Amino acid sequence: MQAPAPLSQAELDRTRDFIQAVRERVGTVVVGQDVVVERLLIALFTGGHILLQGVPGLAKTLLVSVLARSIDLDFARIQFTIDLLPADILGSEILDQRTSEFRIRKGPVFTNLLLADEINRAAPKVQGALLEAMQERKVTIGNETFKLPAPFLVIATQNPIEQAGTFELPEAQLDRFMLVHRLVYPKPEEEREVLMRNAALGIEKSGKGAIARTEFDALAREPVGSTKELVDAMEAVHRVHVSETFVEHVVDLVGRSRVHPAVELGCSPRAGISLIKSARARALMHGRRYAIPEDLFALAEDVMIHRMRLKYEAIAEGVTNRMVLDELLSALGSGAERAHKPATASV
Numbered sequence: 001m002q003a004p005a006p007l008s009q010a011e012l013d014r015t016r017d018f019i020q021a022v023r024e025r026v027g028t029v030v031v032g033q034d035v036v037v038e039r040l041l042i043a044l045f046t047g048g049h050i051l052l053q054g055v056p057g058l059a060k061t062l063l064v065s066v067l068a069r070s071i072d073l074d075f076a077r078i079q080f081t082i083d084l085l086p087a088d089i090l091g092s093e094i095l096d097q098r099t100s101e102f103r104i105r106k107g108p109v110f111t112n113l114l115l116a117d118e119i120n121r122a123a124p125k126v127q128g129a130l131l132e133a134m135q136e137r138k139v140t141i142g143n144e145t146f147k148l149p150a151p152f153l154v155i156a157t158q159n160p161i162e163q164a165g166t167f168e169l170p171e172a173q174l175d176r177f178m179l180v181h182r183l184v185y186p187k188p189e190e191e192r193e194v195l196m197r198n199a200a201l202g203i204e205k206s207g208k209g210a211i212a213r214t215e216f217d218a219l220a221r222e223p224v225g226s227t228k229e230l231v232d233a234m235e236a237v238h239r240v241h242v243s244e245t246f247v248e249h250v251v252d253l254v255g256r257s258r259v260h261p262a263v264e265l266g267c268s269p270r271a272g273i274s275l276i277k278s279a280r281a282r283a284l285m286h287g288r289r290y291a292i293p294e295d296l297f298a299l300a301e302d303v304m305i306h307r308m309r310l311k312y313e314a315i316a317e318g319v320t321n322r323m324v325l326d327e328l329l330s331a332l333g334s335g336a337e338r339a340h341k342p343a344t345a346s347v
Contacts, residue, residue: 007239007289014229015236019285021224025070029215030059031197032190039181039302040067040155042281044113044230045237048178048274049134049154051119051306058183060157062215064115071230072223073112074149080122086129093142104141109133112149116156120167127173130154134176151230171265171309178274179299180306233284240280241290249296249332250275256328257304262314263324267307274303300329 007015019041026037036052040063043050052060061077068075078089091107108114109130119127133139137148156177158169174180186194201213250272258266279295305321 005239006241007236011232011236012284012287012289015233015284016287018225018229018233022067022070025224026063026066029066029218030063031193032186033059033063033183036063036181036183037067038282038285039179040064041285042278042299043155043179044071044151044153045234045281045284046178046277047151047153047234048277049156049176050179050181051156051158051174051177052181052183053158053160054183055159058185059215060183061115061117064113064155065216066219068113069219069221070223071225072227073151073230075113075115076108076111077115077117078108079117080119080126082121082123084122084126086126089126089129090133090139091141102142104144104146106141106146107139109139110146110148112151112153114152114154116154118159119156120158120169122167124167124170127167127169131173131176134173151234174306175268175270177306179278179302181302237277237281237284240283240288242276242280243290246279246291246293246296247276249293253296253300253328253332254304256331257308257324260324260328262310262319263308264311265309267304271304271307275299278303297329300325304328 022041023034023037030037039050042048044067054060064077065075067073078084087107089107089109091105091109093102094105095101096103116130133148133152134154137150137152139146139148154177160182185191198215201215201218203210204213204217254267254269254272254275257263257271260266275296276291278299279291282295282299283289283291301322305325308321308324310319310321310324
C-alpha cells in the first residue's frame with residue numbers, strides 16, 4: 001500500500017489554527033476539561049465514537065453542544081429512558097392519510113453529533129438499535145436503508161455510580177466505542193471560575209416575565225470552523241506518520257491483554273486500530289507529523305480498559321482493569337517509553 005504524502009508545515013499550521021480556534025471557543029463556556037475536549041476532537045477527527053463516564057453536573061451535555069456549534073455541525077440529543085423505543089431513535093414508517101401511503105419519518109439519529117444521554121438507562125433492544133448506525137453509518141427503516149450524514153459521531157454519557165434502573169452495556173456495544181473517557185471533578189481554581197461565570201449570567205426577559213440564564217444561553221451562534229476545515233483536519237490525521245516500531249508496540253500491548261492471568265477477555269483487533277487512529281489525531285493536535293509512544297501511553301486507558309473483562313477470581317481479589325493496564329504498559333519496557341522520531345517525518 002502506498003504511504004500518504006507527508007504533511008507540509010503549512011498544512012500542519014492551518015490544522016493547528018483550526019484546532020486552537022475550536023478550543024478557545026469551547027473555553028468561553030466550559031472551564032478546564034482540556035483532556036475531555038482533546039478526546040472529543042480525537043473522536044471527531046477519526047470518525048470514532050466516544051463514551052463519557054462521569055457523575056451528573058460535569059458539563060458533559062454542554063461540552064457536546066458547544067463543540068457542535070463551534071464547527072457548524074448538526075446536533076441532536078436523546079435522553080435515554082426505560083420506555084424509549086428503537087423507533088424513537090431511528091425513525092419509523094407512518095401512514096399518510098391523505099395519500100394512503102407509508103412515508104418515512106427519520107429519527108434524531110440523522111445528524112452529525114448525536115448525544116446519547118445516560119445510554120445505560122435504555123433497554124438492551126434500544127441500545128442494540130444503535131449498533132448498525134455506529135458501525136456501518138446506515139439505518140434500516142422498514143424495507144429501506146438510509147446512509148447517515150457525514151460526519152456522524154455518537155457521544156454517549158453514562159453515570160458509573162448509579163445502578164438503579166440501568167442496564168449494563170453489552171461487550172459488543174462497548175467495543176463500538178473507540179474511546180471511553182472518565183471525567184473527574186474540576187480543580188478548586190476551575191470550580192471557582194465556574195461559579196463566578198454562572199453568577200454573572202443574569203436573567204433573560206421573556207414576555208412579561210424572566211428566566212435565569214444558563215451556560216447554554218451563553219453559547220455563541222456563529223461557528224469558528226467550517227465543515228471544510230473539519231474535513232481537512234480528518235484528512236491530515238490520516239497523513240500522520242506511524243512507524244513500524246510504533247505498530248509493533250501496539251500489537252505487543254494488545255496481545256499482552258489477551259494472555260494476562262487476570263483477564264478473561266482481552267482486547268480485540270479493533271483496540272489496536274483505535275490506538276493507532278487516536279494516536280495519529282493526538283499527534284496532530286500536539287503539532288507533530290508522527291506518532292510517538294507518549295501518544296500510546298496517554299490513550300491506552302481510554303481505548304483498552306472498557307475492552308478488557310477480568311476473571312471472577314481476580315475481581316474477588318480486588319484487581320481492577322486500571323491495575324492490569326498499568327502492568328501491561330510497564331511490560332512494554334523502557335524502549336517503548338523513549339520517544340522516537342522517524343527520519344521520514346522530521347518537523
